[in-house]
Amino acid sequence: MKRVESELITNVEELLEDKKIGFFMGYENGSLPLRTSPCFVKEKEDVQRLVWNCFCTNNLSVYLVSLIPELPAGTKVGILCKGCDSRSLVNLIVEKQLKREDVLIMGISCSGMINIDKLTGNLDGGRILEVEENEEEVILKLDTGEQRFSRKDSLYESCKNCTHPTPSVYDILIRVGEHAPKSVCPDPMIAKFRQKERLERWQIFERELSRCVRCYACRNACPNCYCKECFAEQTKPRWFGLSNELSDVLFYHLVRILHQAGRCVDCGACVRACPEKVDLRLFTRMLVDEVKERFDYEPGLSPNDSHLLGVFSTDDTQEFMVEVD
Amino acid sequence: MKEFQPKIVVFCCNWCSYAGADLAGVSRLQIDPNFRIIRTMCSGRIEPEFVLSAFEKGADGVMITGCHPGDCHYISGNYKTLRRYHFMKVLLEELGIDTRRIGLKFISAGEGIEFQNTVNSFVEQVRILGPSNGAYKE
Ligand code: SF4
Ligand code: SF4
Numbered sequence: 001m002k003r004v005e006s007e008l009i010t011n012v013e014e015l016l017e018d019k020k021i022g023f024f025m026g027y028e029n030g031s032l033p034l035r036t037s038p039c040f041v042k043e044k045e046d047v048q049r050l051v052w053n054c055f056c057t058n059n060l061s062v063y064l065v066s067l068i069p070e071l072p073a074g075t076k077v078g079i080l081c082k083g084c085d086s087r088s089l090v091n092l093i094v095e096k097q098l099k100r101e102d103v104l105i106m107g108i109s110c111s112g113m114i115n116i117d118k119l120t121g122n123l124d125g126g127r128i129l130e131v132e133e134n135e136e137e138v139i140l141k142l143d144t145g146e147q148r149f150s151r152k153d154s155l156y157e158s159c160k161n162c163t164h165p166t167p168s169v170y171d172i173l174i175r176v177g178e179h180a181p182k183s184v185c186p187d188p189m190i191a192k193f194r195q196k197e198r199l200e201r202w203q204i205f206e207r208e209l210s211r212c213v214r215c216y217a218c219r220n221a222c223p224n225c226y227c228k229e230c231f232a233e234q235t236k237p238r239w240f241g242l243s244n245e246l247s248d249v250l251f252y253h254l255v256r257i258l259h260q261a262g263r264c265v266d267c268g269a270c271v272r273a274c275p276e277k278v279d280l281r282l283f284t285r286m287l288v289d290e291v292k293e294r295f296d297y298e299p300g301l302s303p304n305d306s307h308l309l310g311v312f313s314t315d316d317t318q319e320f321m322v323e324v325d
Numbered sequence: 326m327k328e329f330q331p332k333i334v335v336f337c338c339n340w341c342s343y344a345g346a347d348l349a350g351v352s353r354l355q356i357d358p359n360f361r362i363i364r365t366m367c368s369g370r371i372e373p374e375f376v377l378s379a380f381e382k383g384a385d386g387v388m389i390t391g392c393h394p395g396d397c398h399y400i401s402g403n404y405k406t407l408r409r410y411h412f413m414k415v416l417l418e419e420l421g422i423d424t425r426r427i428g429l430k431f432i433s434a435g436e437g438i439e440f441q442n443t444v445n446s447f448v449e450q451v452r453i454l455g456p457s458n459g460a461y462k463e
């Protein structure tokens with residue numbers, strides 16, 4: 001990882017020096033162990049703050065739409081993109097929220113992000129002093145000794161089933177030992193869910209979402225959710241009540257999931273943002289699979305794509321029409 | 326016991342299906358009085374919010390109607406509706422909801438009889454399903 005980090009830092013230094021970019025978005029160490037936070041680097045002195053490790057989970061593309069209009073015209077933004085982040089970025093270009101020439105994409109072929117809960121949930125106590133990682137393992141050095149975790153088993157679900165670990169579009173690519181893409185469709189979790197009885201499926205949906213506290217972090221973490229006025233906050237008309245009643249919560253989620261149809265890249269940022277650990281991916285992934293199975297489309301692979309719901313084909317199925325007898 | 330009278334919301338686009346409904350009316354075709362029409366300029370205007378909101382406010386069934394493919398006044402609004410509606414059906418169905426309460430039909434301005442038959446069949450279908458209890462669940 002040290003090699004990747006120094007490659008990253010050298011690249012950014014050069015880019016800033018040559019004025020190829022106005023500033024760079026990457027990650028720095030967070031205030032708690034195993035955490036990183038987004039890091040915006042403008043000056044060369046700050047470049048050393050940049051880090052790369054298996055905890056760089058944020059999807060940085062989420063900042064682009066609100067940030068770029070604030071910058072002096074012509075400023076190019078450098079951004080560090082994992083596979084999924086780059087797809088979000090490309091989707092923003094497809095949706096005409098961003099111009100390709102406004103960004104310089106520093107791609108990183110990703111080997112998957114580690115779910116911190118899977119580490120901290122299995123600690124024998126002790127304070128984390130240092131973290132090391134290699135291709136197989138994550139090693140936590142505690143004041144009580146050392147604990148090793150298999151990387152493969154500790155990945156986030158979205159990373160375990162990642163279809164495109166290497167960025168779809170980039171200007172510079174940093175290679176890490178990338179894990180082989182798994183394009184299983186439908187996702188095993190979805191295939192299992194589909195087999196359940198109708199009532200049980202609904203109960204799972206209700207049970208998951210009954211934990212939701214309506215903080216909207218899932219929306220705020222998602223690069224697709226750039227709407228200036230989200231339906232959740234519209235007042236004319238107000239679509240659903242502001243209470244924590246299940247029916248209001250479900251309304252928000254059903255609509256959010258539907259707004260993701262044909263756009264969600266399964267990056268998992270929404271799931272990681274959720275303080276209640278609601279398994280949102282179970283529901284967005286259903287539509288991701290439907291999009292793939294039915295329309296053979298994966299969003300965010302090429303800036304020249306057309307938005308799935310913005311175009312049509314005369315072959316589109318009409319199987320759900322009302323039948324007249 | 327009195328027969329259950331479902332409340333059905335029918336979204337009609339201004340140019341075809343609304344005119345179709347109008348034709349059914351002036352032709353004095355007999356239609357179950359269980360439906361209320363909401364007119365939009367195009368079926369492409371109908372967002373998932375509209376449909377879910379109708380259910381939340383107590384509708385027992387929701388039908389979206391628009392022009393036939395190729396006839397949309399705005400060229401392709403109905404095709405976009407078709408895709409959006411497709412995802413709505415798939416999602417709700419996978420989540421275990423009986424989506425027979427949601428319908429889509431293309432009806433032209435000249436198809437008064439088609440409008441009559443569609444609404445009547447849809448009302449009958451929802452009548453058999455029973456009240457939706459204002460929730461999305463079955
Ligand atoms: S939930 Fe829908 S309306 Fe709200 S920000 Fe996301 S896409 Fe926009
Ligand atoms: S809905 Fe979640 S998984 Fe999908 S693109 Fe948005 S943040 Fe990523």
Ligand code: SF4
Pocket residue numbers: 211212213214215216217218219273274275276277278280
């Ligand atoms: S982040 Fe979690 S708790 Fe917050 S609104 Fe989304 S699902 Fe609900």
Ligand code: FES
Pocket residue numbers: 338339340341342366367368369390391392396397398399400401402403
């Ligand atoms: S105007 Fe009728 S569907 Fe668009």
